[in-house]
Amino acid sequence: MSEPAAAPEATARNSNLLTRVLAALVLAPIAIAAAYAGGPYWLALTCVGAIGLFCEWAVLVGGAQSSVLGTGIFALVMIAAALNLHDVGAALFCIPAAVLAIGTFTVTAARLWAPAGIVYAGSALLASVLIRKDPDLGFAALIFVLLVVWITDILGYFAGRGFGGPKLWIRVSPNKTWAGAVAGLVGSLALAVVFALAGYGDVVPLVLLAVALSAIAQAGDLLESAIKRHFGVKDSSHIIPGHGGLLDRLDGFVTAVVAAALIGAARSGTDAVGHGLLTW
Secondary structure, eight states: OOGGGHHHHHHHHHHHHHHHHHHHHHHHHHHHHHHHHOHHHHHHHHHHHHHHHHHHHHHHHTOOOHHHHHHHHHHHHHHHHHHHTTOHHHHHHHHHHHHHHHHHHOOSGGGTTHHHHHHHHHHHHHHHHHHHTOTTTHHHHHHHHHHHHHHHHHHHHHHHHHHOOSEEETTTEEEEEHHHHHHHHHHHHHHHHHHHHTTSSOHHHHHHHHHHHHHHHHHHHHHHHHHHHHTTOSOSOSSBTTTBSHHHHHHHHHHHHHHHHHHHHHHHOTTOHHHHHHOO
16 A cells, blocks of 8 residues: 555656756856856856855854844955955955954854854855966866866766665765765766866876865765754755755855865965866
């Protein structure tokens, strides 16, 4: 008598998968087009995305007061304005200043959590723009990071569903498996080989970079899952059909792009982050 119940469950899974695919087919071209155009187009998209990340974070941790939201949005706009003027120092200064202000304005139990949201969203905005603004390899470096994150997510999803097996961290994310994690790493490795064959650096460094960024993206996904579990929330919002909220969709990208920007800036400075990331 229990077997027929599996059909509606399978139908629901397939429907959710279709919704996820359709949403991705709409959002991915927008992201790639803005990344290709660069300049104000990429800056505007990342600023809007960062504002969405911060607002969802504030709601998630219980710190969505008007003063906190207003301060965070203002800080992110100021970061974008500073980056538009090529003043990285001013953009960096906005983050700790906003942390202090938000910590002061927060009157709920989220006093420790709410300021972390501006670090999270502000760092993502700063890193995304710094990578793209490299005049020579900015677009290629940004696409590299995006593809690593997307391949990790897609292969992890399908390998996890197809192979199953031991769970990666069942207490935090019961659906993620070791099979999915390994599939994401292997897919990122293959991507690195393709980039190396296309002339973007040597194979070995790019493979190590891709695998590291894939692992960091997966860690970012688990981090966001752990935060949601801590606050008893399933999805950060329902703004993206089939995916949940921006935090749900961009968690891996945030950690990966910040790590990538740090690596590129450490090697070649903030004016040539893309070069430092890809050219070894």
